[in-house]
Amino acid sequence: MHIVQVVIDGFKSYSAHTVVGPFDPQFNAITGLNGTGKSNILDSICFVMGITNLKQVRATNLSELVYKQGQAGITKATVEITFDNTDKRQCPLKYEDCDKIVVARQVVIGGRNRYIINGRNVQREAVVTLFHSVKLNVNNPHFLIMQGRINKVVNMKPDEILALMEEAAGTKLYDLKRAQAEKKISNKEARAAEIERTLREEFTPRLEQLQKESENYDRWAKASAEIGRLGRFVVAWEFYEMTSQHRDYEGRIGELQGMLRDKQEEVLERDNDIEETREEIEECKKKKARIDQQQEGEFARVNEQAKEANRSVVKAQVMVENKENDIKAEEERLKDVEKQLVEKRKELEEAQKCFDREEVKQQKMMKELEGCEATLERCHERLNGISNGIGDVGAGGGEQSVNEQFIQAKYDYERAIEDLKTCKEDVVSKRRRRDEIKGSGEKKDWSRMMKEKEALEKRIEEMNEKKAATGYDRDKLRDLRNELGRLEARLERLIEDKQRLYSEVRNRVEFQYDSPGGFDRSRVKGVCAKLFDVKPEYAEYAKALEVAAG
Known part of the structure; x- marks a missing residue:
C-alpha cells in the first residue's frame, strides 16, 4: 500500500485547494529549497494518520493547523490522502476488497474534528487501527525521519534500536494490544470476582429464601383452597340460619310496625287535640287583637278630643x-x-x-x-x-x-x-x-270578680272533663313515645342487619344473565345454594364436582 496523491485545502500554508501527486510507488523522500513547503506536506500526512503529539508538526493546538488560524476567512483545514491497495499482501485488515483507500481528516476553528474513510465518518481509533495493521504508527514513526533527526537515529542506544526494529517488524503493535488486552482481562476478572461474590453473598441466600417462600406459598395455596371450600359450606349454613332469622325478624317487624302505627295514631289524636287547643288560643289572640284595635281606635278618638281641648286650653x-x-x-x-x-x-x-x-x-x-x-x-x-x-x-x-x-x-x-x-x-x-x-263601695267589683271566678272554674271544669273524655295521660304519652323511639331504633338495627347479611351473601347467591329472545325470566329461580351429598356410587366424581362448584 503506497500513497497515490495528497489533497490539501486550508492546511497551514496551503490556503487554496492543492493536489500533490501522483506519487511513484518507490517515492520515499521530499527535497527542495527552504520555504517551499516540504515540512507542511509531511505534517499533512501525519495529520491524516492521527498524530497526537502536535509538537512534532510544530503546533500547540489544532486551530494553528488552519491557514493563518482562521484570520484570512478560512475556518477549516482538510487533508485527504489516497492510497493504492492493489497489493493484497500488504493491505490493512477489513479492507481487502478495496483497491483504493481514501483517508481524510478535517478540523474546524472551535474544536470540531472529523475522520473519514472512503466517504464514511469514523472514530479516530478506526484510522489508527488501519495504519497499525500495516505497521505504520505515526506516534512512534520508524518509517519517517524528519529534519534534524538523522543524528539522533545514528546515535540510538541498543534498546532504542530494538524498539525501532520491533516497530518496523510490526510486533510493537501487538505488544500494545497485548498490554491492553491483559489490562482488560484483569478488569474483567476483577468484575467477574465481584459478580461471583455478589452471587454468593446476596443472590444465593436470596434464592434459597425465595425457594422456601415458594414452598410456603404452595402450602398456603393448598390451605387457602381448603379454607375456601370449608368457608363456602360455613357461608351456606350461615345464610340458611340468617334467612330463618330474617323471616322471624320480618314477622316481628310487622308486629312492631303495627304497634308503631297504633302509637302514631294515638300521637296523631293527641296532636289534633293540641291543634284544637292551639286554635282556641289563636282565637283568643284574635279577640285580644280586635279588642286592642278597638282600644287603639278609642285612643285615637280621645287623642283627637285632647287636641281639641288643647286648642282651648288658653281660654280655660x-x-x-x-x-x-x-x-x-x-x-x-x-x-x-x-x-x-x-x-x-x-x-x-x-x-x-x-x-x-x-x-x-x-x-x-x-x-x-x-x-x-x-x-x-x-x-x-x-x-x-x-x-x-x-x-x-x-x-x-x-x-x-x-x-x-x-x-x-x-x-x-x-x-x-x-x-x-x-x-x-x-x-x-x-x-x-x-x-x-x-256591701261597701267595692260590692260591684266583688260581684264581678266572683262571676269571673265562677266562669273560670266552669271553664277549668269543662277542660278537665274534655281531657278525661279523651283519656289523656301525660306519663302514658311519654312512655308511649319512649317505646316508639325504642321500636324505631330496633327497626333500624334489624334493617342494618338485613342489609349486612344480604351484602355478605349477595355475591354468592346473586345470579345475573342475559335472557335470549322470548325467554321467560320468571322460570329462573336463581342460584342453587342448598347443600347436598354425593351418593356412594358417585364418590369418585366428588373432587370434580367440588372443582366445578368453585
Missing part, C-alpha cells in the same frame, strides 16, 4: 288649674279609698277565716248537742221506766244513780244550748260584718 287655663287641683284632691281621696279597700279586703279575708272556724266550731257543737239530746232522751226514757216500775234499778246502781245521771245530762244539755247560742251569735255577728264589708 284657670278652669284647668282648678280642675287639676280638684283631681289631685280626688286622687288623694282615691288613694285613701284604695288603701281602705285593701284593709277591708284583709278584714274580709280574716272574717272569712273566722267565719269558717266558727262554722266548724258550730258543727262540732251541733254534734255535741245532738249527743246531749240523745243522752237526755235516754235519761227521760229510763226515768219514765223507773217511775212506771219497769226500769232496771240495779243496772245503774239504784234510783239515786239514775237521777244523778239525769241531772248531769240535763246540765250538759243546758250548757250545750248556751254554747250553741253563743256560737250562733258569733256567727251572726261575723256574717253581718262580712255582709257589711261586701
